[in-house]
Amino acid sequence: MQRIHFTAADLARTRLQSTLGPVAEGIFALGVLTQSRNADYARWRGDVLGRLRETSSLNRPLVPLLRALKAPDDLLFLLDSSPNADASVLAALSLTRTDLTRLAVDMWRAGVAPYWDRVLERLDSECDAHGRIAMTGGVEQLLATLHPRIVWNPPVLEIHDGLECEVHLKGQGLLLTPSTFLPGSVGRIIRSERDSDQPALVFAVPSDVSGLFALPDEPDVTGGQALSALVGQTRAAALRALTNTCTTSQLAARLGVSPGSASQHASVLRESGLITTRRVRNCALHSVTPLGMALLGGRLRTPVPAQRLAPRPASVN
Numbered sequence: 059m060q061r062i063h064f065t066a067a068d069l070a071r072t073r074l075q076s077t078l079g080p081v082a083e084g085i086f087a088l089g090v091l092t093q094s095r096n097a098d099y100a101r102w103r104g105d106v107l108g109r110l111r112e113t114s115s116l117n118r119p120l121v122p123l124l125r126a127l128k129a130p131d132d133l134l135f136l137l138d139s140s141p142n143a144d145a146s147v148l149a150a151l152s153l154t155r156t157d158l159t160r161l162a163v164d165m166w167r168a169g170v171a172p173y174w175d176r177v178l179e180r181l182d183s184e185c186d187a188h189g190r191i192a193m194t195g196g197v198e199q200l201l202a203t204l205h206p207r208i209v210w211n212p213p214v215l216e217i218h219d220g221l222e223c224e225v226h227l228k229g230q231g232l233l234l235t236p237s238t239f240l241p242g243s244v245g246r247i248i249r250s251e252r253d254s255d256q257p258a259l260v261f262a263v264p265s266d267v268s269g270l271f272a273l274p275d276e277p278d279v280t281g282g283q284a285l286s287a288l289v290g291q292t293r294a295a296a297l298r299a300l301t302n303t304c305t306t307s308q309l310a311a312r313l314g315v316s317p318g319s320a321s322q323h324a325s326v327l328r329e330s331g332l333i334t335t336r337r338v339r340n341c342a343l344h345s346v347t348p349l350g351m352a353l354l355g356g357r358l359r360t361p362v363p364a365q366r367l368a369p370r371p372a373s374v375n
Contacts, residue, residue: 060217061248062259067199071231074189076181078235078251078258079355080170082137083177084162086239086260087169088129088245097243102271106169111267113168115160116153121214123161126151130246131221133158139252170239171314175298176270177238178312183300184236184263203263204234207244217259225257233258238267252305260343296323297354303345 064072073355077083090099093104114120127133132151135144136159145230151158170177192200202210207218223249233256240246240262251258292313299312310320324344327333332350335342344352 060072060223060245061225062215062217062247062257063224064213064215064232065227065229068227068231069227071229072197072200072224072234073231074185074192074234075308076178076235077311078137078260079253080150080166080314081159081162081238082235083135083170083237084166085133085213086237087240088124088127088133089131089161089243090239090241091165092124092127093131094241096140098267099241106165114156114164117162123151123153130240132161132245132283134248136162137248137252137258137275139169139250140256147168166314173271174314177301180238180263180270181236188234188236200234202233204259205244208261215259217245217247222271223247225233227257230256232256234265237261237262238263238270241267246333248358256367293323293327296320297327297332297346297350300324300336300346300353301329301354303343305341305343309344 063161087106090096091103093109093224104262110118113143116123132144132147135142135147148155148158153161188200188204191203198210198212201208201215209216209218217269220243233251233254234257240260243262245259245261247258248258250256264329293314296309299309306313306321306324307317309324310317313320313323316321324335324342326331328335331347332353333346335344338341
């Protein structure tokens with residue numbers, strides 16, 4: 059069992075976020091590929107393994123490495139801001155921390171990015187639903203309704219899954235993030251998430267994933283391509299992502315690019331009158347303008363090619 063200890067300050071600083079970004083999604087997807095036998099993911103596993111073999115950036119046989127992994131537990135240290143790598147995992151796999159990060163990004167490219175538009179829509183929907191619970195019933199009600207096997211026993215949140223773990227938040231609050239890649243699991247704790255330095259709990263969404271991992275039957279030849287031709291595919295994806303107001307770092311996570319790149323895309327869209335940006339404390343919040351909505355033409359969730367959603371290798375080293 060994993061346990062998270064709260065204070066009153068922690069309850070006030072608990073928040074929801076749709077995703078922790080490409081490396082995290084890649085790690086949890088590796089868990090489904092290597093460990094899960096959930097039938098809902100059977101076709102996905104077959105398709106992804108073939109793509110991963112073709113695109114892996116590691117200079118070693120892939121299948122024996124995947125068999126040796128107990129992902130995601132083996133790789134959670136990659137998401138921690140602590141500089142100390144898990145030496146036992148690295149030694150057992152004869153890999154460096156950079157190698158494992160590359161493997162997670164390779165997995166993102168092969169197994170997540172092709173389906174990211176629909177997956178992100180599902181994650182956004184989960185956050186919206188839990189956010190409404192927090193607004194009407196408070197944070198304690200939110201904690202009590204995350205998952206049937208996550209129990210709020212004040213002042214401790216009990217996650218009935220995973221290795222024994224005790225985390226004392228000590229006023230930092232908790233970052234709550236859903237995942238579609240934890241079938242049969244409940245959740246995983248990250249002691250200090252690398253982007254926010256805040257403890258995080260990644261919790262499983264309901265197991266019904268039908269429709270999430272089916273590739274489009276035919277390319278989009280209307281509004282989506284016209285928008286991409288006008289502003290570029292990545293900026294078109296950014297404009298669609300910003301129909302749900304978010305910060306620059308959240309936009310970067312949704313697109314699978316660096317925060318600097320996301321900031322540049324936001325600047326171009328803002329100068330074109332397609333989004334607005336307002337400052338809230340130290341964060342920039344971006345939203346689509348009426349002109350941007352008109353340009354989208356109602357096609358708010360058109361899939362973007364995976365190679366444009368995936369992060370460049372230089373951003374992970």
